[in-house]
Amino acid sequence: MKRKIAKSYEKLLEDVKGISLPPEEPWAKNVYWMYSVLVEDDYGLTRDELIKNYWEKNIETRPFFYPIHTLPPYKSRESHPVAEKLSKEGLNLPSFIELKKEEIERVTEIIRQ
Secondary structure, X not given: OHHHHHHHXXXXXXXXXXEEOOOOOOOOOOOOOOEEEEEOXXXXXXHHHHHHHHHHOOOXXXXXXXXXXXXXXXXXXXXXXXXXXXXXXXXXXXXXXXXOHHHHHHHHHHHHO
16 A cells, blocks of 8 residues: 555656655665655755645645754764755655545645645
8 A cells, every 4th residue: 555655646746846756776665664755955945844835734744854863862973964965855745554545636736836
């Protein structure tokens, strides 16, 4: 079911400039625990602005987790630019197992606006 949800998202979002979809390599099979996208600079809104748009329409989305090296117990002086970029741009879209086609369409309409 999660793969079916992911394929629906992929079909509806594949042509949206500035939104990067999760890759799937031929040698691996993604289980899509969460359906995660990256909101890149050329999208036109920041990830947080997009989250706010969802919030205003009563749709819960979640940002990516904070990079571990930024949390107090693991605070490091090193920079990890890839982890920091992913954390800043990453957005988890609704992907619960009972998500309906109409709900996926509503979620994607907001990104496409």
